[in-house]
Amino acid sequence: MIKTFRYDDDVDEFSANTYVIGEKNQGCIVIDLGSTTDRVIKYIKENHASSVLGVLLTHGHFDHIRGLNKFLKKFPCTVFIDRNEVEMLNNTRLNGSVTFDEEITVNYNNLYLLDDEDEINFGNGYLFKVIETPGHTRGSVCFELDKEKAIFTGDTLFKNSVGRTDLPTGSIKSMNQSLERIKHLPIDLTIYPGHGDYSNLKKELETNVYLK
Numbered sequence: 001m002i003k004t005f006r007y008d009d010d011v012d013e014f015s016a017n018t019y020v021i022g023e024k025n026q027g028c029i030v031i032d033l034g035s036t037t038d039r040v041i042k043y044i045k046e047n048h049a050s051s052v053l054g055v056l057l058t059h060g061h062f063d064h065i066r067g068l069n070k071f072l073k074k075f076p077c078t079v080f081i082d083r084n085e086v087e088m089l090n091n092t093r094l095n096g097s098v099t100f101d102e103e104i105t106v107n108y109n110n111l112y113l114l115d116d117e118d119e120i121n122f123g124n125g126y127l128f129k130v131i132e133t134p135g136h137t138r139g140s141v142c143f144e145l146d147k148e149k150a151i152f153t154g155d156t157l158f159k160n161s162v163g164r165t166d167l168p169t170g171s172i173k174s175m176n177q178s179l180e181r182i183k184h185l186p187i188d189l190t191i192y193p194g195h196g197d198y199s200n201l202k203k204e205l206e207t208n209v210y211l212k
Helices: 037-045 068-074 086-090 172-182 201-207
Strands: 002-005 018-019 028-031 053-054 079-082 109-114 118-119 127-132 140-145 150-154 190-193
Touching: 002 037, 018 037, 028 037, 037 068, 053 068, 079 086, 127 172
Parallel strands: 028 053, 053 079, 079 109, 150 190
Antiparallel strands: 002 018, 018 028, 118 127, 127 140, 140 150
């Protein structure tokens, strides 16, 4: 089961989508934490017995980690992030928060650093495959979850669009290589992006000009 907390549910500030994955009354996995943290915490208490197995980060931009410190005070757990991205957590220039007059840093010891094609097995069929997709940032990743026929693409791939590459550590060349890799994944995957509506890979291959 995948529960989506949309960024546009928050009327006061820009934020990323957050996803909570898991069966009711069992432990859950969280992907990215923007400004929806209060609602995410409430939902987990009511639906997952306050049990969090881990937090997966698609990348380290401030809008994807803004709620992380508050969340970890409630639910201490392992945070999974690509080893090429970990510097983003405590560098306000790289994570972009200083640009918006914020000083967002995450100084947390319980980190698990990911490499390409790692597998994160939380049990009950919730096994996530790590796909490194640099371009938006140097350490951006997608998480493929076969149990749900889903891929969480962060700011690499959106519905009818892709992430920008003009921010620190971004690269157009790397983005094009990452998109080429995504094009060869199973076409029945549902795409859960970092912003906006979900889609599916078959439709994006047909309509998204960046995948042509």
